[in-house]
Amino acid sequence: MANTALLVMDVQQVIVDRIAGGTDYLVRLRRAIDAAHAAQLPVIYVVVGFRAGHPEISARNKSFSAISSGLGMAQDDPNVAIHPDVAPLAGDIVVTKKRVSAFTGSDLDVVLRSGDIDSLVLTGLATSGVVLSTLRQAADLDFRLTVLEDGCGDSDPEVHRVLTEKVFPRQADVVSIDEWITKVV
Known part of the structure; x- marks a missing residue:
């Protein structure tokens, strides 16, 4: 596991409130982060953020154009x-x-x-967003992949289930946080 990093993706205030609010998601995720630290694995946080005025967002981008029309996501916004x-x-x-x-x-x-990382452990919000997109790109870049099933979340539980049970196993090992912790600690 020396060349493994834990990715904690899009676990930003505004996204947690929208997708994982009221769940024990953050408690589980904290356990995974603490286990990675105990095993001396790098923990890399990935956040989405834009400059003031959102010059990086094209009106043609259906997913992000709503952000530029009032949802925020500027890098200095406390909600992000x-x-x-x-x-x-x-x-x-x-x-x-x-x-x-x-x-x-x-x-x-x-x-x-630069860190000679060749294996990634993926967590984040949303399963159908950052986790799916990152998994696909990382697989194409030849990273070994693990997805922590209960370290991800989605506003649609059925989409989460289909992705973690049927789609992700084609390119990654899918395990629970508890299963992963027993392997790294």
Whole structure:
């Protein structure tokens, strides 16, 4: 596991409130983060954020054009901060992306290659968004992949189930946080 990093993706206040509010998601995720730290694995946070005025968002981009019409997501907006229950510790890396995948519009690939990381453990919100897009791109980049099924969440539980049970296993190992912790600690 020496070349493995835990990715904590889009666990920002505004996204947690919309997707995982009222669940024990953050408690589970904190356990995974703490286990990664205990095993001395890098923890990399990926956040979505834009400049004031959102010049990175095209009106042709259906997913992100709603953001530029009033939903915010400027990098300095407190609502886009990483949720305090899972906030980074000193030494954790924070990468800012401009699209759904953690790789697109960010320096994530440079960070991973520089750290000789070849295996990724994926967590985040939403399963059908950042997790799916990042998994697909990371698989094409030849990373070994693990998805922490209960370390992801989606506003549609059925979509989450289909992705984690039927789609993701084609390209990744899908395990629970507890199963993963027993392997790393």
